[in-house]
Amino acid sequence: EPAPVLVAGEEPSCRTSGGLPLGTVRQECRGLARAAVRLDAPAVEARLALVVERLGTAAAWEEVMAPALRAVGRKWETAGERYVEVEHLLSWHVSSALRRVPPAPATTGPPVLLACVPEEQHTLPVEALAAGLGERGVPLRMFGGAVPAGALDDAVRRTGPAAVVLWSQSRDTADRRLARAVAGRAWGVKGARGGASLLLAGPGWAGPTPGGVLRPRSLREALRLLGAGEAAERG
Template sequence: MSRNADDGDDRTDENRTGEDRTDEDVRRGGGLTTGEVARRLGVAPTTVRTWDRRYGLGPDAHTGGRHRRWTAADVARLERMCALTATGLPPAEAARMARSGTSPNAAPARRAPAPAPAPASAPRPPVRDRSRAGSGLRLGDARQECKGIARAALRLDATALEELLLAAIAEHGLVTAWTEVIMPTLQAVGRKWESSGERYVEVEHFLSWHVSGALRRSAPPVGADRPGATTVLACVPGESHTLPLEALAAALAEHGLPVRMFGGALPVESLVAAVRRTGPAVVGLWAQSRTTASRPLAQHVAAMEWGVRGARRRPVVLTLGPGWAGQGASGLPRPAGLAEAVAVVRSVVAG
């Protein structure tokens, strides 16, 4: 079987990786191999070769016959390519900017109306700004921002990922950003992990951690308690998927509603104690799996009472998450998504 001409050069300099070799080494030694460049960038060697073949981002000169050696200037151009694609730019456009040295600010803004009235250049509402995935993840018909977030997550680029998440929340609002940007990307990473054995687990953990941080940084401070206005949020016992509850907590804080968040796998006794101590208007119970959803627990919390005789109150219990499908307790709301959950809480508090 024939091999790519570059495969051999990925095995050279085995005792020194691309991180070990300094720029001075690169200048004196004739440049980095394709494998070393890939390790520096955090991408696969095939990606580097594709950028060379498809977009003309290869080394300025070849040395030693068929073997390619990448100089510091070549690597800088590829680093720029990585940075541009992390913002969601299509690879072809990012490559053009990387080759020319222009910046996105110098180019026409992708979202701005083009001067020509051609239909392809007409302004589009944000909700229709869609794009097919180009990151190896099956993102489907998702917002443009999903591509940049997915690429940053796959590269484990903390700085780019944080900036992109915060920008999406700031531009679209927390509910829309969660529903149309963050959730589709999280689901795509989850599908990638499920279909790839043990690979990409680190990507899922990395993305989840940064999503959690972005939700907290984007939400205003938790509002002060108001009688009959507090919402208690907790995962049912045995359930550790907290991100959807974190999104709901941030969205409620955005509306000035006081929230008490108790996170994952709250024991029954602790949940009951928290409800008694806070006297909430709403209790949201998240269950990701049917094996953790407990109808008796939800009904027990819904039956709890507090207050003076003649003015006793009970909480409205929201059964949240896919685990409640087919398990919902009679008379307890089961919002279909984040926007609906926020609307229900606001309605209960206002009433």
């Protein structure tokens, strides 16, 4: 399947790097793609660490990591079994780089809950969001891929989050019944019950969005909607 991304945009042109169709991208993305195609793990790791340090998580994901992952996914689709090893190596190192982003001291208050819908295994976009929130000191709970509906409901009830982000990569995994249940979940004593904001992230949620539910189209937009849009940005 195509590599998961949390950024919208037009298909790039046919310009390539390392055999991958990248289009018009930052030079750092081209260098990362070339290192990945060579299976040069140390170079991939070093380039990822550098772009996160220089650009911050949001720009590193949207302008370097995601375009490279998208290009590998397209190449994989058109080349059969070829480039699977490139996609696996790049994905593993992107995940590792995101988890190494140093978090800022967390602020007080209810956390943001991040989860993939029950049938969704693509986790890199929510890992990027988790890194961006942590970089900005936003308290969070990350539950990763394929979270069962009952477990998600229990987590919402137990944590009383400020917001819940549900990721779906494809329409086959988007569970709108679950989204409605999360949006309707409330807690607290009678007369002072509260609930969480719901963000439906990922291309699987394409189509009409229920009233009151937020639909971020990019990592930066998700951070802004969660009140973490400006801090920790690099030049």
